[in-house]
Amino acid sequence: MGLKSNLLVLVMVFGALGSAPLMAEAQFNIIGSLLKLINIQGTVFCTADGNIGTNATSTPVFPNALVQLQCGNGNIVSTTTTNNGGIFSMFLNPVQFVLSSLLSNCNLVVKTPISDCNATLPSTGFLTSSLQFLGSFVQDGLMQIMKVAPNPFTFIPSP
Known part of the structure; x- marks a missing residue:
């Protein structure tokens, strides 16, 4: 893979990791509303x-x-x-x-x-x-x- 491809993969991985707390909070809110x-x-x-x-x-x-x-x-x-x-x-x-x-x-x-x-x-x-x-x-x-x-x-x- 070229440098641009590796950089794109890293951005996607860090982007997904950075949004994990937001996803967890959204899942908690959905579960909270079901409770x-x-x-x-x-x-x-x-x-x-x-x-x-x-x-x-x-x-x-x-x-x-x-x-x-x-x-x-x-x-x-x-x-x-x-x-x-x-x-x-x-x-x-x-x-x-x-x-x-x-x-x-x-x-x-x-x-x-x-x-x-x-x-x-x-x-x-x-x-x-x-x-x-x-x-x-x-x-x-x-x-x-x-x-x-x-x-x-x-x-x-x-x-």
């Missing part, structure tokens, strides 16, 4: 409106209820089921969901009829709730979790 999650969590109660009763200690919960996150014109973007304690949780990637849009354009919908937990309750209709932002916290020093919860549920009877 954020949105967690929607709440409890569905076995009541006519899905909310806790006036006597909180004796309000039964709604286990095995199908809970959907619906956005826009009813597009289902996430689905989960309540556990035996009536608690549900769903995690979303904030790269796919902007928090302000999630809060203004999405609702939780409980699709399982409330009569499934108490036969005296309606067998048609569904529960729905808008969302509220509770805050964010850092877990294990690495992951930021934005906590979102349902507002009180409302029963929507079927026509």
Whole structure:
């Protein structure tokens, strides 16, 4: 190789080495942005409106209820089921969901009829709730979790 070729190779190698910290920082920023999650969590109660009763200690919960996150014109973007304690949780990637849009354009919908937990309750209709932002916290020093919860549920009877 001639002198010009060797010089070009050296410039390329040093250029690549010089940009390594920038590449590492860019990779960290990409990884850092992936270590954020949105967690929607709440409890569905076995009541006519899905909310806790006036006597909180004796309000039964709604286990095995199908809970959907619906956005826009009813597009289902996430689905989960309540556990035996009536608690549900769903995690979303904030790269796919902007928090302000999630809060203004999405609702939780409980699709399982409330009569499934108490036969005296309606067998048609569904529960729905808008969302509220509770805050964010850092877990294990690495992951930021934005906590979102349902507002009180409302029963929507079927026509």
